[in-house]
Amino acid sequence: MRCFWIEPGALARERITAIADELPVDPADPRMVAIAAYVTPLARGAQVVAALRELVDRTTDPTVIRFLGSAALQVGAFDLAARFSLAAQPGLRAEGRLGLLSRALAVQAWSHARLGDLAAALPAAEEAGRLAHETRQPYMVGLARAVQAEIAALRGDHDLAEKLAAEAERVGLAAGARPVLATVQLARGLAALGSGRHADAVAALLRVFDPADPAYQLALRCYVVAELAEAAVHCDRADVVRDLIAELEQAPTTSPALHHGLRYARAVLASDEDAEELFRVALQADLTGWPLERGRLQLAFGEWLRRRRRAAESRPVLRAARETFDALGVTASSDRAARELRAAGEATPDREPDALGDLTAHELNIAHLAAEGLTNREIGQRLYLSHRTVSTHLHRIFPKLGISARGELGAALRREG
Structure with a gap:
């Protein structure tokens, strides 16, 4: 777990992995799967994702289910992370294990926010923060606040997002908790994107990729690729993102979140000759349970079509994006889709009050x-x-x-x- 909350360096990760490999324990044991996820989320990502899918519904121990949820978050299987974390909660509540319950809730909130299920993420984050405060886990308080900041940014409440991000950052810096600080930068990047400050978004998100920055996190940096690519193409920083993508393309992992992000980045960064095919390939991927990713792709593809004077083709794609964002409550993206639709010649109805x-x-x-x-x-x-x-x-x-x-x-x- 220290490999998640701090950065021990490549040598320490290699030593832990070597010792784990010598243990007389089945590699399919949930504890071994979790060690691989925490310590080598990319190098062993493919085998971790496969093992997690095999372990679904195979245990009733809430403590085991909880750390499988956390392991799933490390490798970007947010659908599984949310499922495991939710399944662990009844048992943890029944046993009164409030410290572990706050962790399960935080992983659920983090994962649901990334999936776009804000209605589920928000109460989970709030309860996680409250229980973490009561059980004296400051780093979990910070993580819950950072997720709340991310949700506020997605909903277009940028002032609240910055307020919550600042609270989380204070906790994260004091505790040296890298996942907290990485999520803070994600929230700030989303808020900057939502308000059209693309250079600020790039600056915030690049911190997660910089090993010298306290917001650097080996696993979580892989899951903000789409946001970074979106910001970069709007402020002439595409070359920076291409270099990062080239590195991540080599990762031997089947991480759903990473590959969704890479497909999006390839499409928005591509030349005019290649972009349309790459958008269509990305939209044909299995996005079941990942509505935010589908909406983001549809919006970017619709914008690309409209800017090439293919307004009639852009309208159904943009309409689908706006409907998705409306359903998710992702206000800033919904407003952007509505603006693009109007520019494509289609009047859009006002959003119903939420x-x-x-x-x-x-x-x-x-x-x-x-x-x-x-x-x-x-x-x-x-x-x-x-x-x-x-x-x-x-x-x-x-x-x-x-x-x-x-x-x-x-x-x-x-x-x-």
């Missing part, structure tokens, strides 16, 4: 649990609150969603989400 945006992350979490049929007392036990506090929250939630009864929660959340 009632979920009026709920705090804590309220959203309570609303989802109540919609699942849990009683106030059960919700309180789950979140370590009194049933009276839960009742008070629900009375605040109902008018925000425009409902008056508990039975209407499910429909309201589906409608707004």
Whole structure:
């Protein structure tokens, strides 16, 4: 785990790997899979991803499931990371293991944010931060704040994103926690992209790739390739990104996140002669469960088509991108898609007000649990609150969603989400 939170250097990673390889333990053992993910996320990425897929639903131990979720995050299998982390939580709650629960929630939040599922990421990040504070895990507090900053940036609330990023950065610098600082730079890069400050976005994201920078993180740098490429093509820094891509192309990993990012980068950085084919190849990849990646590709391809005076072809692609971003609540990208659609000759309807945006992350979490049929007392036990506090929250939630009864929660959340 220290190989994730700090950077011990190549020699230390090699020594740990050599010792692990000598252990009389089956390489398919979940602990060995996790060691490979933490220590050699790229060099052994392909075998880790394969092993994680084999281990799905094979264990009931919540502590094992939790660290498999964390291992999946290291190798960019965010769909698996979210699945493992969510599956670990009932057992960790039942056992009262709040320290590990905060870690599982943080991995869930980080992964869901990268997948674009902001409605799931936000309450997970909020609870992760609260429990991490109560269990005195400052680096986990910082990670939760950084994810909240990323979510705020995706939703277009750039002032809040910077406020949360600054809070997370203070924690990350004090604890020397590289994943926190890397996520801070991701959040700042997204906020800069959303406001059209492409040079600032490149500067923020390049820090994650610089081994001399405290925000450098061996694994997480691989998962911001698309954002860096998007920023670079808008400010004449494409050559820098091409050099980084050339390095990452050599990684012997089947990381879904890395390969989605590389396909996007190849397309946006390509010459006019090659770009269209590369966009189509990227869109034909298996993006099931990765809606944010699909929307990003559609938006970039639609922009490329429109700028080549192929407005009629661009409109359905841009429309699909805008619908995806609207559904995810990724406001800045939705607004950009709407602008491109108008430039392509299609009027776009105003976005419906987002009632979920009026709920705090804590309220959203309570609303989802109540919609699942849990009683106030059960919700309180789950979140370590009194049933009276839960009742008070629900009375605040109902008018925000425009409902008056508990039975209407499910429909309201589906409608707004």
